[in-house]
Amino acid sequence: VGKLQRTLVQPDSVDLSEQCKEETRLTAEELCKAEPLESVLQQFHQSVSAELKSLGRSSYTLCLDGPQLIRQVLHPEASKKNLVLPECFYTFVDLKKEFHKCCPNAGPVKDLTLTSMLDYVCIPAAVEQEAGLREVKNMVLLILHLLAEPYNHKFSTFEAVNYKLESGACSKTEAVDSETVIRARGLPWQSSDQDIARFFKGLNIAKGGVALCLNAQGRRNGEALVRFINSEHRDMALDRHKHHMGNRYIEVYKATGEEFLKIAGGTSNEVAQFLSKENQVIIRMRGLPFTATPQDVLGFLGPESPVTDGTEGLLFVKYPDGRPTGDAFVLFACEEYAQNALKKHKQILGKRYIELFRSTAAEVQQVLNRYMSTPLISTLPPPPPPMVSVPVLATPPFITTGSTRDCIRLRGLPYTAAIEDILEFMGEHTIDIKPHGVHMVLNQQGRPSGDAFIQMKSADRAFMVAQKCHKKMMKDRYVEVFQCSTEEMSFVLMGGTLNRSGLSPPPCKLPCLSPPTYAAFPATPAMLPTEAALYQPPLLATPRTPQAPTHNPAPALAYYSPQLYMNMNMSYTAYYPSPPVSPSTVSYFAAPPGSVAAAVAAQPTPAILPPQPGALVRMQGLPYNAGVKDILSFFQGYQYAPEDYSSLGKPLQLQADSVLMLYNWSGQRSGEALVTFPSEKAARRAVAECSNVPLSGHPIRLACCE
Numbered sequence: 001v002g003k004l005q006r007t008l009v010q011p012d013s014v015d016l017s018e019q020c021k022e023e024t025r026l027t028a029e030e031l032c033k034a035e036p037l038e039s040v041l042q043q044f045h046q047s048v049s050a051e052l053k054s055l056g057r058s059s060y061t062l063c064l065d066g067p068q069l070i071r072q073v074l075h076p077e078a079s080k081k082n083l084v085l086p087e088c089f090y091t092f093v094d095l096k097k098e099f100h101k102c103c104p105n106a107g108p109v110k111d112l113t114l115t116s117m118l119d120y121v122c123i124p125a126a127v128e129q130e131a132g133l134r135e136v137k138n139m140v141l142l143i144l145h146l147l148a149e150p151y152n153h154k155f156s157t158f159e160a161v162n163y164k165l166e167s168g169a170c171s172k173t174e175a176v177d178s179e180t181v182i183r184a185r186g187l188p189w190q191s192s193d194q195d196i197a198r199f200f201k202g203l204n205i206a207k208g209g210v211a212l213c214l215n216a217q218g219r220r221n222g223e224a225l226v227r228f229i230n231s232e233h234r235d236m237a238l239d240r241h242k243h244h245m246g247n248r249y250i251e252v253y254k255a256t257g258e259e260f261l262k263i264a265g266g267t268s269n270e271v272a273q274f275l276s277k278e279n280q281v282i283i284r285m286r287g288l289p290f291t292a293t294p295q296d297v298l299g300f301l302g303p304e305s306p307v308t309d310g311t312e313g314l315l316f317v318k319y320p321d322g323r324p325t326g327d328a329f330v331l332f333a334c335e336e337y338a339q340n341a342l343k344k345h346k347q348i349l350g351k352r353y354i355e356l357f358r359s360t361a362a363e364v365q366q367v368l369n370r371y372m373s374t375p376l377i378s379t380l381p382p383p384p385p386p387m388v389s390v391p392v393l394a395t396p397p398f399i400t401t402g403s404t405r406d407c408i409r410l411r412g413l414p415y416t417a418a419i420e421d422i423l424e425f426m427g428e429h430t431i432d433i434k435p436h437g438v439h440m441v442l443n444q445q446g447r448p449s450g451d452a453f454i455q456m457k458s459a460d461r462a463f464m465v466a467q468k469c470h471k472k473m474m475k476d477r478y479v480e481v482f483q484c485s486t487e488e489m490s491f492v493l494m495g496g497t498l499n500r501s502g503l504s505p506p507p508c509k510l511p512c513l514s515p516p517t518y519a520a521f522p523a524t525p526a527m528l529p530t531e532a533a534l535y536q537p538p539l540l541a542t543p544r545t546p547q548a549p550t551h552n553p554a555p556a557l558a559y560y561s562p563q564l565y566m567n568m569n570m571s572y573t574a575y576y577p578s579p580p581v582s583p584s585t586v587s588y589f590a591a592p593p594g595s596v597a598a599a600v601a602a603q604p605t606p607a608i609l610p611p612q613p614g615a616l617v618r619m620q621g622l623p624y625n626a627g628v629k630d631i632l633s634f635f636q637g638y639q640y641a642p643e644d645y646s647s648l649g650k651p652l653q654l655q656a657d658s659v660l661m662l663y664n665w666s667g668q669r670s671g672e673a674l675v676t677f678p679s680e681k682a683a684r685r686a687v688a689e690c691s692n693v694p695l696s697g698h699p700i701r702l703a704c705c706e
Helices: 017-022 029-035 035-054 068-080 095-102 114-120 133-147 193-199 231-238 257-264 269-275 294-301 333-340 361-372 419-433 460-468 487-491 532-535 564-568 594-601 628-634 680-690
Strands: 062-064 090-092 179-187 205-214 222-229 244-245 248-254 281-286 314-320 323-334 347-350 352-358 405-410 435-444 448-456 472-476 475-484 497-499 502-504 615-620 659-663 669-677 701-705
Touching: 062 068, 068 231, 090 095, 095 133, 095 594, 114 133, 179 257, 193 205, 193 222, 193 244, 193 448, 205 257, 205 361, 205 502, 222 231, 222 594, 231 248, 257 361, 269 314, 269 361, 281 333, 281 361, 294 314, 294 323, 294 347, 314 361, 323 361, 347 361, 405 460, 405 487, 419 435, 419 448, 419 472, 448 460, 460 475, 472 487, 472 628, 615 680, 628 659, 669 680, 680 701
Parallel strands: 062 090
Antiparallel strands: 179 222, 179 248, 205 222, 244 248, 281 323, 281 352, 314 323, 347 352, 405 448, 405 475, 435 448, 472 475, 497 502, 615 669, 615 701, 659 669
């Protein structure tokens, strides 16, 4: 132990909390005069080196009161400020762990403090007012005590901080401890495994332990699974929840070993051999001509970016039948070669431009797993069998749709919540629940989504529960409770969503009538929609709901085609690995090819749809964030002519139910809408006067629909 010195480091902000002022006795004036981190690190290294030289020694090891200062402060801060830390900060001794070896009965390592350790060995603490100096003097007292009799302890366990992330492959048969895995969300889409390792700088990530997650289209979805060497490092990683990467904050959650293996694990011998070359930089090429050969790729990359082992460093991604996918992975021996290759991003090979970007061993496994599991037959649904009347839910009793608000919706449930937890949450109100009236909403992976619907015996009971249970706690989360109707409940259970702007159609019911967007028809065979009606694109549907005959008192049942429901509402897991589950992940649905969609759109409107009064105007070129209110505002300046007035002598105004937003088969807005006008003459006047008028900077194209 050499000369004791104290130097303050200038922080990014000099705003001090009252607790900080009390414990450290620091002032804002002192911190303003402090030197930056880089300067202090240089002074520290020079001072210690000079003192060692005078003693005839050259090396030293830092001793810390726990790993946080090195792992959670210095390394992340230096990484953020692009500073290179001296060698001494990559190895250290943890005094708490060394003390625990000598005194195992003192308690678990994580609970030890300097004060408790001194008390255990009956050593009075140092009397020092200045923070920092007090802790260091107490550490000195402990170290000297452990070196002396009766312990005669030898400090032999040195902890290391990894210099860089090691790449490597992971087998699906490998055992991965769930206590070592986290999920990071909110990553920039262009971030690489090295960027993620830099975000967790100071913590040791296992070899090949960064797995970037891909969505159903094979593109990165802003999430990654990271595997650390032990649970201690995993716990410190969780403490970085909502720390920033650039100008984005990153969410960090616990994950499981099973989830990590699903993303990073592989079984292909070809992939294992390709990834067996360690410490290589992996580049992914996308958009290659299907006729491209290894020599074509090597020639495209050129002599300035030589591929490791020539053609052995290339891995072409193929379908199970051997057809090329247009993707390939390339190995480079160093960062310089990889950078030269990335400069060829979007350059031409044959008649196609090629995309190049950084990749990881886990991404290689994901892409290969995905294409190798692709079916050799078309994934589009075959023509459905004749329509049969099947209720929306197959569990008794059948749900009758209606506008009576005798249901409640629970939102924000813990993901571990079961039906028993919901019944306990409801308390005395459980006696008012209908038989089989609790419905858990699951995502496409079959996991709880955090929502549930409950059918109550009456609307009054539903209102009472919503008032008394709203924002009541379940486990460690508060749960929102809303009153709703069976119509809305069936809508969500079919895959739609409820939000502030109303009902968003379920993907399996997008081509049907709206509102509501699922098909609600009276329970008479004559009124059942045909296959053609269900398979029409939304732009061919009338925007008004057919009304039940007044003489039919029976409640309306929602019907659907079993074949359509099974295909359109099927998770991508049937053909590809599904995207990883996360607190807000929504499932992916396959969209039909453009040619197929265009062919369907060209079909005439089915005669099964009942004739409606008025005329339709089709809007094209809408901003994708435009809603019903924006469309109503768009036509607000348009005035109907006197002959367009109603028989009451009052001007007709567009209502919300006059507008039908159109969606594509992936559940996203298509940029089109249908608007119902009271007459064909009014529709033609609107097209003539409002066509090409901009909405949020987008010129809107209008056309009358026959």
